[in-house]
Each structure stands twice: as structure tokens, then as C-alpha cells.
Amino acid sequence: MNTIDIEIDIRDIKSFVQFFKEKYAYDFSDYALSSFKRRLQRLLHINQLKELAELQKKIISNEIHFEKVVEEITVNTTEMFRDPGFWKKLKDTVVPNILKEKQGRIKIWHAACSSGEEVYSMAIVLKELGVLEKAEIIATDINEEVMQRAKRGIYSKQTLQVNTANYKSYSNDALPDFNQYYHENDEYTIQLERSLISGVKFQRFDLVKGSAFDSFDLILLRNVMIYFNFELQEKVTELVYSSLNNNGILALGTKETISWTKASENFTLKDPEDKIYRKNIRN
Amino acid sequence: MGINGKYKVIVIGGSAGSFPVIVSILNQLNSNFQIPIVMCLHRLKQFRHGFVEALSLQSNIKIIEPDDKTSIKPGCAYLAPANYHLLAELGYTFALSTDEMHKFSRPSIDLTFETFSYAYREKMVGIILSGANNDGATGLLKCKKRGGLTIIQNPKEASVKTMVEGCLNLFQPDMVLNTNEIIRTINS
Numbered sequence A: 001m002n003t004i005d006i007e008i009d010i011r012d013i014k015s016f017v018q019f020f021k022e023k024y025a026y027d028f029s030d031y032a033l034s035s036f037k038r039r040l041q042r043l044l045h046i047n048q049l050k051e052l053a054e055l056q057k058k059i060i061s062n063e064i065h066f067e068k069v070v071e072e073i074t075v076n077t078t079e080m081f082r083d084p085g086f087w088k089k090l091k092d093t094v095v096p097n098i099l100k101e102k103q104g105r106i107k108i109w110h111a112a113c114s115s116g117e118e119v120y121s122m123a124i125v126l127k128e129l130g131v132l133e134k135a136e137i138i139a140t141d142i143n144e145e146v147m148q149r150a151k152r153g154i155y156s157k158q159t160l161q162v163n164t165a166n167y168k169s170y171s172n173d174a175l176p177d178f179n180q181y182y183h184e185n186d187e188y189t190i191q192l193e194r195s196l197i198s199g200v201k202f203q204r205f206d207l208v209k210g211s212a213f214d215s216f217d218l219i220l221l222r223n224v225m226i227y228f229n230f231e232l233q234e235k236v237t238e239l240v241y242s243s244l245n246n247n248g249i250l251a252l253g254t255k256e257t258i259s260w261t262k263a264s265e266n267f268t269l270k271d272p273e274d275k276i277y278r279k280n281i282r283n
Numbered sequence B: 001m002g003i004n005g006k007y008k009v010i011v012i013g014g015s016a017g018s019f020p021v022i023v024s025i026l027n028q029l030n031s032n033f034q035i036p037i038v039m040c041l042h043r044l045k046q047f048r049h050g051f052v053e054a055l056s057l058q059s060n061i062k063i064i065e066p067d068d069k070t071s072i073k074p075g076c077a078y079l080a081p082a083n084y085h086l087l088a089e090l091g092y093t094f095a096l097s098t099d100e101m102h103k104f105s106r107p108s109i110d111l112t113f114e115t116f117s118y119a120y121r122e123k124m125v126g127i128i129l130s131g132a133n134n135d136g137a138t139g140l141l142k143c144k145k146r147g148g149l150t151i152i153q154n155p156k157e158a159s160v161k162t163m164v165e166g167c168l169n170l171f172q173p174d175m176v177l178n179t180n181e182i183i184r185t186i187n188s
Helices: A010-023 A033-046 A052-060 A066-073 A084-101 A117-128 A144-152 A157-171 A230-242 A262-266 B019-027 B051-056 B109-123 B137-145 B162-170 B179-187
Strands: A106-110 A135-141 A154-156 A182-184 A189-192 A200-204 A216-221 A244-252 A267-271 A276-279 B009-014 B037-041 B062-064 B076-079 B085-088 B094-097 B124-128 B149-153 B175-177
Touching (some): A010 A033, A010 A052, A010 A066, A033 A052, A033 A066, A033 B085, A033 B094, A052 A066, A084 A106, A084 A117, A084 A244, A084 A276, A106 A117, A117 A157, A135 A144, A157 A189, A230 A244, A262 A267, B009 B137, B019 B179, B037 B085, B037 B109, B109 B124, B109 B137, B124 B162, B137 B149, B137 B162, B149 B162
Parallel strands (some): A106 A135, A106 A216, B009 B124, B062 B076, B124 B149
Antiparallel strands (some): A154 A189, A182 A189, A244 A276, B085 B094
16 A cells, blocks of 8 residues: 555544644644645554554554654654755855854754754864864754664665765765765664764754744754744744844755745845845844 | 636656656647646756756746745746655645655655645646656546546657556556647647
8 A cells, every 4th residue: 555545634634633732742733734644644554554543542552652653743854965065055155154253162053953964964064164173063853762863873874875975966076085974883884973973962842832042153944844834934933033143044945935934034045046044133 | 628727737747758748848838828837757866957947948938946835826837846745735835845755756746646636636637748667657546536637648659658557557547648639638
């Protein structure tokens, strides 16, 4: 059976979301419907269930742990140096510009770090600029499980082909190979270099419920907003706004935009192609 | 009655061998063509640029790679961006996703067809062209079940038949047409 053959009624989705919200501290009411439905289809498929009511029963009886459900609902497909051109811009202009304006440490927030690939892409960019020690990186995610994976910095060898190709394209072949940043961990996995991992601070954070906890010079929120509806996008844009320093930078996914949010008038779109925004100076 | 007036969206899926067909279609649309066209074509994610430009060279209508949540508007043709799934929401807006590949593909034609047929029901025309894997067949069947009009490129004409034969293995689409017949039909 194909995941897309599983029919799910919108009313059932709503009652499942309600159940989850009341019983656990997660609120998916403002997730974008189309992709959220696909996550649920997938959840049913991998657990060999036909409908959400069955899933709900299994969660209540703890046959399926609710954190596992959260992990499956949130999309955790990611790559190192996804969109290599974006990372090249970070290295060539975005980060150097921040460094020019900023005295002292620069603060960077990965607001939905997933399994950590973009966090470590950032660490590599900073290392190559010689400023890794000058930076404070905070990585947060809604899901504890996936963040534990991020913390370890261990990745399957299957990911190497994509990650190495992305790195090559980011560096225009001008730098040594990507393999300088990891060593073999075992037959199936690689371990990223310690120096990339040790400076990163991980903490759990839910963009739906959280409020500003610090101010940053750079926030990465790439391919996260696509999973939210208009209302939640509005709310998260405000959260990001209040978490940025003046002139702070927000990077979204290449096909995401905040142009229709009210808060967008407080940002300038610096790079339409890679969706890099700068927070305007407050008058 | 023709396509115009009856349908609100035309969704086209294709892979290897579909590019020249797509170019012919875009090139020969009526100048006042009003139904939005959504194209989900398998493409290499390394080439983020150039595809829209290549298609635009000869197109009669504007071609856009939509951002997330963009409204689906008449008079435009939309191309699924590289490395994203292209989905529809109920309010006729686009939604994007970076979730798992489906049948080794992102964008996946099945997912585009599934979500568009859900949002547009019997107001959708689904067209599957030449291609080298069977992504798209399940999606086109969804379109059929939800009352949409289903068309495949004639396997005799398709330069790679796997994708259209995948459809024929599942069900009998409403129309099996050559490129010029597809163009005539959607212009009607």
C-alpha cells in the first residue's frame, strides 16, 4: 500500500490534533494542512494502521510513544550545505558583514535544528573564516530525540554522497575535501570533528509556544515555515523579529517568504534568491 | 464543451523525454489562455536555475517557480522548484515540503497530483507525459477517482514510455493523446 492511498478526513485530523494538544504539550493546530496530512498518512503507513482513531488508541496505551509521533510529524529530512550557493553567500558576505559591525562574540540561532546538519554546516563556515571560537551557536528543536542525534554529530555513510557533493559545490572545489571534517566511526557511520560540535549549545524549544529568550545576530529558519499556516507564520515572524539584534539577519528556505506578514515591514529582503532578510533598525 | 470554463487547473507531470512536449504545449497555448498550469517535472536538484528561463523562451504565458503559500492564479504556468514537493492547499494556494522523496523523486508527481485532486476535485485536468519511472500513475488515478479529467501522452509517441505505461497498468485514463492533440484539447 502506498502512503497516498490512505484517506484521512479533515475532521479526523482536527480531532487528533485536539487530542494531542490536550494530552501532551504539543499544538499542531496551525500546521499547514497539506503537508501535515501527509505526515499523518506516513505515520499510519509505518505503523500499519488504517485510521487516526487507531493511532490515538496506541498512543494512549503507550504502544506508540508520543515523542515518536512528534518526531514523525516534524519533517527531519535535511542535508549539510543544502543549497550550496546560500552557504557560499553566508561565508563570502553575510557573516563577514556581521563581523564588521559587531564587537565581541556573534550569536547565531538555529531555530529548528533537526538532526544538526545545518548547524554543523554553519560551524564549518565559521571555522573556515577563522571565527568559530568567536561565535556562540544555539541550536533548538521541538523534538528532544532528534536533537540528541544532532548532539552526537554521527551520521550515516549514506548521507556522505549528497553532503560531499553539496560541500564541493559550496567551496567551488577550492578547498580540501569535505572528509577533512569527519572520521569513520564504524562500518556504517562517520563522526564529525569534535571542534565543530563542542561549541554548540542545544536546548529544546517549540516555535509554536516559545517566546524570545535571547538576541541574535543571525537566525537560521530554513524550510520550517513551509509547515506552518499563515497565522503561525505571522506569530513566528514576530518571535524572530524580537529575537534579532538591530541589523540582525534572518535566513529562510529558498522558496519561503514572510512578505505577507505584518512583521515583514520591519525587515528588508537583502537577497530575494536565497531569502536573506535583515531586520531594520528600530527608530 | 471544451476545457475552458469547465476546469480550474491543469496539472502536468513528466520526466525523461517530457521537456520538448512541455515546450510545444507552452508555445502553442492560446494567447488569452486562462487556466493555471502546474508542472511537476523531475529535475536535478543541482540545477536550481535555468529551467524556468529555458521554458520561458518560447512560452506564451508567464512561468513561475512558486514560493510557499503563493496563490494559484489564472494565466500563469508554475514549475515545481528543485528539491521541494509541490502541493496544493484547499484555498487554492501552493504549499511546499522538503519531506522524504517519493519514488526516488522530489518533487514527486504523485504528491502533486494527490493534493491538487484533493483541492480541485472534478475541476482538475491531469496530464502525464513521457518519463522513466512510475511516479505519477497513482496520482493520476486519484485525479480520476475524484472526478477530474485524466490524459496521458500516447505511449507510441512518448520517447520514454515507463511513466505512461505505469498509468495504463493501473487504469484506463480518459484520453490517450499525441502532443498536438493534447494542445488542441487544452486550448478548446
